[in-house]
Amino acid sequence: MDYYAINALRENHAGWSLLRAQNAPLAVCLFMTAFTGPNQRNIGRQQLIDVLDDLLFGLRDSFGEDRFPRPASEYLDDWAAPERAWLRKYYLPGQDEPRYDLTAASEDVVRWVESLRGRDFVATQSRLTSIFAVLKTLVQQSETDPEVRLAELARQRDGIDAEMERIRSGNVRVMSAPEALDHFQQLTTLAKDLLSDFREVEQNFRRLDRQVREQIATWNGSQGELLASIFANQQDINSSLQGRTFQGFWDYLMSPQLRTELRDLLERATKIEALAGVENLQAVTTLHQDWLPAVEQTQGTVRQLSAQMRRLLDDKVFLENKRIMQLVRSIESGALALRMQTPAGVFTELPAPTVEVALPFERPLYEPSRRTVVDDDVVTADDADVDAGALFSQFHVDPERLQAYINDVLADAGQATLGEITSAHPLSQGLAEIVAYYQLATDSDWASIDPETVQQLSWTLPDGSIREATVDQIVFGRPA
Structure with a gap:
């Protein structure tokens, strides 16, 4: 600045x-x-x-x-x-x-x-831990190389196995009191910051809606163009970064499993011995209850904005209909006032009546159709030389099964490529199944096809041979 x-x-x-x-x-x-x-x-x-x-x-x-x-x-x-x-x-x-x-x-x-006012105790270690955790998530979830991601998962698995072995041997490491206070202070700070963010989110939604209403109030174009503009702005509000991240938070908070896990973790946090002297410790258990009213109010603001746009549009339609009726009434009044007064000069022009003339000899002569002789002799074929296996080797690719595979992978991630989905659920019907994935991506509003990025897909045939295909990268996203 x-x-x-x-x-x-x-x-x-x-x-x-x-x-x-x-x-x-x-x-x-x-x-x-x-x-x-x-x-x-x-x-x-x-x-x-x-x-x-x-x-x-x-x-x-x-x-x-x-x-x-x-x-x-x-x-x-x-x-x-x-x-x-x-x-x-x-x-x-x-x-x-x-x-x-x-x-x-x-x-x-x-x-x-x-x-x-200053603080007697400043959280530094927990902030550094959070920075590392966010940075690792950013890098790992953005990695497209399957080998790198598998290596990272294997390293995490080895670390978990080593920690489990230490615990089995009796070496249980407990967080010290300064570390517990450090993480607890960061927890309460982030919870307060989250509540303050909701006011700014709601203000951003109101600002977007105000721009739409100003456009409606000053619109001079046609009704169809106004409708297209309103729907586009409504879609912009829902699909904006603010709208998508808020919807993601709402979906996360509305998950019964995640709410139960959060409530259990908060209750267990209040029983930590190192935090026994913290003031208002029991208030931590109601953090999620403070979020819900704030989120519901923001959701209510979004619904109210949609209702306001609909009312403004109805008012616009009413005013336009009223203007049309006024014009019709003025035309009728003018016609009634002038019905007994013949206007001077040329009042209007009408084209003279004409008749289309078609002479008989201009028509083409009748030409009988030609008869085509068809040889309808039936010859019995030898069944021994006909391979009927192709008639019984047909198969059907079930798109609902493929959509279930996509939803299963997106349950743990915000988005996933076709390569990640086929890694979790290998291809069983070869190229036809890849074409079906393309069809699902084309029909979905939450999927994109990147022709500038390619990916390798492989599958195994019944005889054991491996086939590979190089296709455009498809990225499926979790619906909002």
Whole structure:
């Protein structure tokens, strides 16, 4: 970022204006008390006024009544105004009381202010371990050479076997207390960061939808072009990086098996002896319960955006139909007013009636069709010289079986190449099965064919010989 970009942020960014405000300590204190501290969202106006009144009562008792002379409701209205945008004020369907939530910019300021306080214990080892784990996953899951991936899996298997042997021999290594505190602090930090990310995700969805609604409001083209543009933008919202990664998180969180495993791990973490002195240790067991309301609200925002676009489109259609009826009525009124007044000069021109003339001698003469003599003598063939085995050696490639193979491999990975699928489920019907995979990839919206990258596929014939084929690389993705 250069000087001009930084200066633009200083003048226009809501978070920077919050830091420069005179009442910034009061606003940040309220945001911590009402929102980030208890991990709450969607707070009603009266409830938020009560929390702010409690803060103002204690501050006025210490600094005097003149320090914060305005009532709590005026502070909230000021902070939720569009020129500040520290709070988001909105209404839920069927409710008259406004609701409040932090904006992404305000939450960034709250996290930054909390970081200024400093920490007695800074997690470093667990961060380094996480960096190595993420880096290994990135490199290993992006490797296309089967031999390299098999070698890495073999190395991991050998390490697991060695660890199991050490445990059987009684050499059980337990994480030390500093290491446990290190990992626990990183766990709580990542959980809070994840909750703060949901506000930014929701804000990104609203910004994408706002662009679509602005396009609808200023559209001057045809109705068909408008529909095509709306559907394309809706698809862009769902298929954007923000939409796909959020959908992946939602699918991961909605898995009953993964939720059970996460709950079991959190409960076991609270029983670690090295963490017995940590404050609010039992609150860790409800981390996933804090995520669910935030994710459901973001999902509700996406659904609400779709409904808003549909209503805007209905309004556009209504206005266009009303305009058409007005034009029809004006034409009818003009015709009625002029029905007794003959216009001067040439009013309209009509082509003269004509008759198509076809003379009899211009028609072609009749020509009888020729008879073709067909030799219909039946000759009995010798069955001994006919090989009927080809009639009984036909086989059928079941596409549902191949789709089951693809789903089985994608259950453990976000995407997989055709080579990885055939490694897990070898080809049994040769080239016909490869053609069927191509057909599945062509019909699927979650598969791509890369003609610039090739891959080798092989299969074994019934006589034991091996056949190989060089084909374009096919990548199957897990449907969202």
